[in-house]
Amino acid sequence: MVAVFNKDLLSWYLIALKLNEVVVAGISNHESPSSRRSTESQEQQLQSIVQNQQLQPPDSLQIEVQDEDISINVEEAPKSPGNDEWVISIRDKLNQARKEHVAGPWEKLCIYRMPHYLRDGEDKAFIPQTVALGPYHHGRRRLRHMDHHKWRALHHILKRKKQDICTYIEAVKELEEKARACYEGTISLSSNEFVEMMVLDGCFILEVFRGAVRGFMNLGYSRNDPIFAMRGSMHSIQRDMIMIENQIPLFILDRLYGIQSCEPDQNADVAKLALRFFDPLMPTDEPLTLTEKNKLESSLVTSTFDPLADLGGLHCLDVFRRSLLRVGPKPPPKVWMKKWSHVSRVAVKRRQQLIHCVTELKEAGVKFERRKTDRFWDIKFKNGILSIPRLLIHDGTGSLFLNLIAFEQCHVDCTNDITSYVIFMDNLINFPADVSHLHYRGIIEHWLGNDAEVCDLFNRLCQEVVFDINDSYLSDLSEQINRYYDRRWNTWRASLTHKYFNNPWATISFIAAFLLLVLTFAQTFYTVYSYYRPMS
Known part of the structure; x- marks a missing residue:
């Protein structure tokens, strides 16, 4: 007696018994036509049973037919979800994630793609327009014309240094795995293609750095060279080389520079060349006298940061930043914030983050003045005076700030100082009149069409930025400004000043009216006094 509790197994068991009868009838001595027809009808019945029930033989059912014997092994195994196609696909994805997790050295990641929430602006702000450096835009059709000039630069270097290309290839080959780990995502280039790209792009960058500092003619280039000359094309290359998606790891440039200079330990030289090359992109060009420089240095009590020190696996954008x-700037730690409730913290955040615009602060009595410093982020507020360093805005400022913000948003070991500054300026500038007043005070100098373009620039930069005000070095300063704004006496005093002391004639008229009022009051007083107490 056979007990089968699985419906599918029971069906296959009955089919196997039927099949046994067919096999026994088929091997009988010289089948008659009637028995052959009976066998065919039995086979058709078996096919109809299988088609109607849409049965799939389980893995645990084994049917063996040997001559006249049929062996049926029926074992009901536990049904595993891993056999399902959907579950199998999930397991494949998990295995792929495991491989990526094991192979992904995240600690070396430093060259990122522009975050999707910052891509709402113009593509020219983060996509190179002249030259592609690195794997992200490698092979882009409209940038291929620069490959010819990259090979020209490499040829000039090898000819000038009397070196062989194999030296460069072998040196970069040793750093290939480390260089790949610096980029976000998987790089589809083969090993040879990746090494060739690193050597070609790295040598091109070094040649551009040298030419901008020492002069391209001194390096053997013609004064009419279409690329290697300080013209418009070089300024366009300059902006492309500061973009976050267009970077080469600094240790690659250091290795190539060491081969060219025969001094492999001079790691800071490339950073020095980079800073001199990107100097025209600085957002401030405040000229300082020697006395002002000494006063500025003495006011900075913190230890000086050396941007030319060994920067590991970072790049030119990080050196420039x-x-x-x-x-x-480092904000002081706020231990007292932990004692407050969550609601209180949110309220404090709002007070610190929402800085009023220039027009509203003027009405509250806040005055603006230009601060004498070459550090554009060094903003001070004292006694109702907001001192802001001079900011130079040109056509490339928007792209520069966008890429700096993107790097701060992506890199885990990076502060948000540039982001804090840009958001602070965005809060100050809501209308073209705000830009006009800052320009009048010498704080903003721009080469754009009008003040409205400057206003739109800051509004676009900060539209989708993820920002925590508690990490901002300007949070305390913002709180001070808001407290000053909330005092009504400051608003009344500012209103009086704007209405009656906004120009010399208004001031004279106010003083004359005040004196006339005093004299009238004195005359009235003495008239009434003499009436009640007449002189004897």
């Missing part, structure tokens, strides 16, 4: 900050 560090040179902008130099002595990085």
